[in-house]
Every structure is written in C-alpha cells, then in structure tokens.
Amino acid sequence: MEEILNALARALSFGTPLLIACLGAILNERVGVVNLGVEGMMALGALAGFALAFGSGVGDGNLWLAVLAAMLAGALAALVHGFVTITLRANQFVSGLALTMLGLGAAGLLGKRFEGQPLFNQPPEWPFTLGAIGLALLLAFVFYATKIGLSLRSVGENPAAADLLGINVLGVRYAAVAVGGALAGLAGAYLSLVYRPSWTDGMTAGLGWIAVALVIFVGWSPLRAIFGAVFFGLLYYLQFRLQGQSGVPSEVFASLPYLLVILVLALSGLRGQQGNAPEALGKPYRRGER
C-alpha cells in the first residue's frame, strides 16, 4: 500500500513538468503553431531560473522571481520561433528543431559555471503540481467557455475565417506561442529549482519531447493531459525504480524516454488521434491565400 502511494506521489512529481510543458504545447498547437522547441525552451528556462536563484543569493522571495525569469526566458525563445514561423512563414518543424538545438546548446554553454552547484533553499513542490492541474482546468475552461477560447480554436482550425471576422490571427498566434514558451520555461524551472535542485547540462533528458508527443496522445485536450502526464510520470518512476533492481544495463533504461515517445505516437496512431489535430496545424497563414 505504502509502495503504491509512494509510486503515485513520485508519478505526480515526475508528471508535473510534463503536464506544464504539455499544456504550453497544446496552447501552441491549438492556434495552429507546432513548436518542437519545447526541449530547448525547457533547458533555457531551467538555466535562467537556476541562475537567478543561485546568483542573487539565497532567499525564498528570489526563488519566485527565478520562476518568473524562467518563464520569461521560455517566452523570449518562443518568440524567436514565432517570428520565424508566423511573420517569416518558415517551416515550423525546422524552426522548432533549430530552437531545441539552440536552447540545449546555449543553456549548456552559459550554464558551465553553475554545474555542480547546489541550491540550498528550494521552493516547495506542491504549488507547482496543484498549479499545473489548476492550469489544465483553466485552459479547458478558456477553450470551451470563453470568447477568447473560441477565437484561439478558430485561428487553429480556419485562420482565413477568423481573419475575415476581424480576429487578429497573427496576434493570437504570437500571444499563444509566447505563453506556450513561458510554460515550457516554467517546466524547466521546476526541474532545476524543485526537482533536482541543481543545474546539469542536459538535465531536461528528453522530457520536452515527451511533452510534445503527449499532446498527440491526449488529443489536444488539456483535461486528458492531466491523466496522460500522470501515466507517463508513473512510467518514468518505474524506469528509475527498476534500474537498481535488475541486471539490465542502465543504457537501456536511459533510452526508455525515447522509446516511450515512439510508443505514444504508435498508440495515438492506433486510436486515430491524428484526426483530432487542429485543421490548420503547421500551416503558416497568409491573407488571401487559399
């Protein structure tokens, strides 16, 4: 019994960054912008958060400021992606991949001096977990019960129709991309401030990719994302749990997240989830083009 409770608690704490990043990606994709840069934005957020918390001395007030810095870093990185794909109308997949590589590389380089430094004071975990669940509920409410949500969804489904009716398509997309990036940054901050709490190069360990895959797995639904994130949190927990107990080499376990991504996509394919994708997903919008 205790074992199960413990597993569940660990699943929640693994699932929290997944859920936060996944909600950001859902928001992005619901307005029609794919951002494969989640992993990179998480790394930048993790570094920015840690750097501020560490560099500014030790105090709880600064920890929350650090969280804010992480979100800002994620949002700024996302806006680069936004500029390239929304204004310049470049391929979203290529730009997102570039952002991941850039984010991971830049964070690794800039974070050298924080490597191995411990953080003495850390924020508690529960506000993040509860906040993430609250955010999922809020996002679902916004999507389905508000005028803003209707505009967001319409921009992702049929931007031409939304434009015709006076919705600022590019503005909506920029806003959603920035908020999505901020959430990825927040997920990164959770890793470096709460979960570890320290900075190591490559600490995002593929979580961003899983968040991206999770979006498809949960069919672009913020509510289902809660369960998807807990489920994957549980798998993560098992991965660590089993690592010490079996004779299987640790590299096998280290490759598990990526196998999981493939599994997620295969499962989604079987369930016909791709059909839920927003109609205009991945397509840049240019007025007057059909």
Added chain:
Amino acid sequence: MGEPLLRLQNITKRFPGVVANDSVSLEVYPGEVLALLGENGAGKSTLISILYGLYRPDEGEIFIEGRPVKIASPLDALRLGIGLVPQHPTLVGRHTVAENLALGIGTPLLPARRIVPLIERIAQGYGLHIDPKAPVHQLSPGEKQRVEIVRALLRGAKVLILDEPTSVLTPQEAEALFQVMRELKAAGKSLIFISHKLEEVLAIADRCTVLRRGRVVSSLPTPEASKTKLAQMMVGRSVSFERKRANPQMGEVLLRVEDLQVRSGRNLPALRGVSFELCAGEILGIAGVAGNGQSELVEVLAGLRKMEGGMVRLAGQPLVANPARLFAQGVAHIPEDRIHMGTVPSMSVAENLALRTFHQAPFARGFLSNPAAYAANAEARVKEYAVATPSIHTPSRLLSGGNIQKVILARELAGQPRLILAVHPTYGLDIGATEQVHRVLLEKTYQGAGVLLVSEDLEELLSLSDRIAVLYQGRLRGPYPVGQISREQVGLLMTGGEA
C-alpha cells in the same frame, strides 16, 4: 426609387498587366436584387473583394446611403453593413453552428450558448432553418450557406453579396434559397447576386449588370433581358443554348458494372451495390450531391481505389486496378480536383502534358528523357486546344482554371481513349471554355468513346447526356433516358425523393 443603399462610382483596380475593374459604376436600392454577370476574368471577383475590404480600389468611390466610405478590411465591410456569402464557405468545420456564429461577436463567457436565442430569432424571421448545435462539417452545402447568411444578418448586414450561391445546390435547395432571398428583399435588404446560371438570374433578379473585361457592358432591368441577350453581352458574341447532343451512335457495351461495393477513405460504405452499363459512343450522366459516392465510383474506374465486392468489366475484361495500365487500355480520367489531382502545379505545361507517357518513346530514350519530344508534343497540344499560356515552360499553377482544364483534356484525350471519366469537367469555367470542353467530349463520342460524365450542374447533364443516373447515399437510381426525366425529377432523386 429614392437613394441607393450602395453605390459604386468609377471604381478602377489595376493589377500588374491587367485592369481588373475599369471605371465600374453600379448601384443597388433597398429591397432590390441586382444580378452581377460576367465571364471568369470579367472582374466580378475583384469587385467583390473591393466591396468586402480585401482589395483597395486605385480610383473611384463607394457610397453607403449617400455617405462616402472607405472599406479597409472585411471587418470594416461588416460594420458598414455589407455581408458576403462566399462561394466556398469560410466556416470552421469542427465547430458547431453557434460557435461559428459567435466568433468575433459573442459574449466573453459562454459565447456559443448565449448567441442561440439571437440565431433562432433571425432564422425564424427569414425562414432560414438551421440547427445551432450541429457541427458544421455535418451540414450540406445548402445548410452551410444558410449559416453564412445568418452570420451576415447577425452582424446587421443591409447589403448581402451572394457569390455563385447556387453552384453547389440542388434545384430544390436553390428554390428554397430564392424564397429566403425574397424574404430578405421584402425586409428592405439589398442583394447582389452573382451567377453563371442565366435561368436563375432571370428568375430572381430585378436588374442585371453585365461585366466584360473589367467594364460594365450593360445594366438593364430583368424584364428587358433574355438568356441569349445576356449571354451575348457576357461573351461578346452570340451563344447557342440548344441541346448539344445530336444523333448519338451507340456501339457495343463498353463498361459493365455489376453490384459494385466500395468503401470510402473513412472506411464507410460509399457504394452499396451499383450496377449499370455504358456503351461505346454514349454519354452517361451521373448526377448527385457531392459526397454520395461519385468520387469513389470514378476512383474505382480509374484504378485508384479497391473494390469491396462486385464486378467491373471493361470491354468484356475484368478491370485491372492500375491507373497506368488502364490508361494504356484507353481509360482517360478528367479528375474533379483539376489542380492537385489533374496536374502537378509546380511543373511546366510541357511536363504536365507528358505525365501519362513520359516513360515511353519518344519522351524517354533509355532512362534519359528527351526534352525535344516534350517541347514538340507541348507545342502541338497547346495549339490544338488553344491553351492560353505564356510559354510551354510556364508552371501550370500560373494558368487559369480553364486553361489548366484544357491541359488535362489535351493530355488525357491524346490518342484514342475508349472510356472517358469526366468529373465536373466545366466546374468554375466560363461560357467560352465550357463550350470548348463540351465540344471536345462530344467529338470523342462520335469517334466511338464512351463518356461517364459526373457533374453537379444539371443543365450540363441534361444538355450532354444520353442517359442520366442519380447517386444517392451510395445507391444508383436509373439510368433514365434523358427525354424521359425532367430536371425536377432528377433534383428529387438527388435528395433521396421519388421521381
């Protein structure tokens, strides 16, 4: 008659190389239906785009109720009371009717729910039947159109522009639309009705304005107009409206389809036991509202889709499910999506013309291709079919719809096809191009080819076909000889009624 609700004065719009609108003036009064007529490229679309704030005119002025206005965006147009019912609905397919209508004007909270009473009030006021809770992708073209009309009215439209509204409707649906138009007229709205179909224009419009090459050729009250007169003004020469089919010479049975069953891309039954025969030299028309199995039928016959059950024989032999081999056996396919299925838009006219035969001599020499053969073939075809293209090396995407269709005809009908599958062959084409397509198809039947003509245009079906069959929910009604079935009966069969 008082003051016009909307008046355009000397509107001129130039694009590089063309004057799309050349000093166009027109006016619409309250409670009036103005028909706007013209061939493709006559400047109707440009004019509508200007009225709807998508383009800005280079010269000229627009007045609404006497006040000069500037229309800078569709939103401006809506605010000024100009509503557009576009030819292809701009609705979000996955959203409900209410969600679509609430977009941009709904209340901050629960926009889709709060707008329902408003929708119902307008819908009842004008006899527009729509279900606010239905998802839009489940609606028929006619229903989607009603949603667009309600949207314009919700936003207080005084002038309603209907862009070829009947092109996707059955005769019964078109009649229902006309009833709505009469209600709107009675309520003092101004309507601008754009159509290629002259019968409809004569039936509903109060006045007709004809555009040709960007200029207003004539503006006259409907009682003074006639079909031939209008067509002559549109095309600039006289046009015949006689039934085009004379003495068909039927040969042996060319195509025999027995109890054909096919599933659609969504794995739902698309054809549920279809049987018919098509003779050499015959034109068999297939009528039906889009989505009743026409696409699947043609795809099977063109070798693009597997059958679930039944038998198809081409000249006595079982059909091979391979488009290339079918083409070699004389099956030509004029597909419904001429841009993406019929051509490779980024490839040149010459390459598109050789798509069927590029692997054979003279186009191929071993595994090298022979540019001279491409060029020679293209020059000959472009001349034969009068394709208007800057050069044979121009990418086909830069051609107009009519010229793309000519490229497809030239490619598919080269050689002597035995069976021609023609799907919406004249959809969106103007009178001149339509005449050419019809003439070519008829010529081929006199040379012994059988034609399966799938169309939503009943005028076309009735003027070309020898027999007509109707597809409704995957079942075939008929074929009936053309002389023994009326337009109205075909319309009823298309909606599942009894003839």
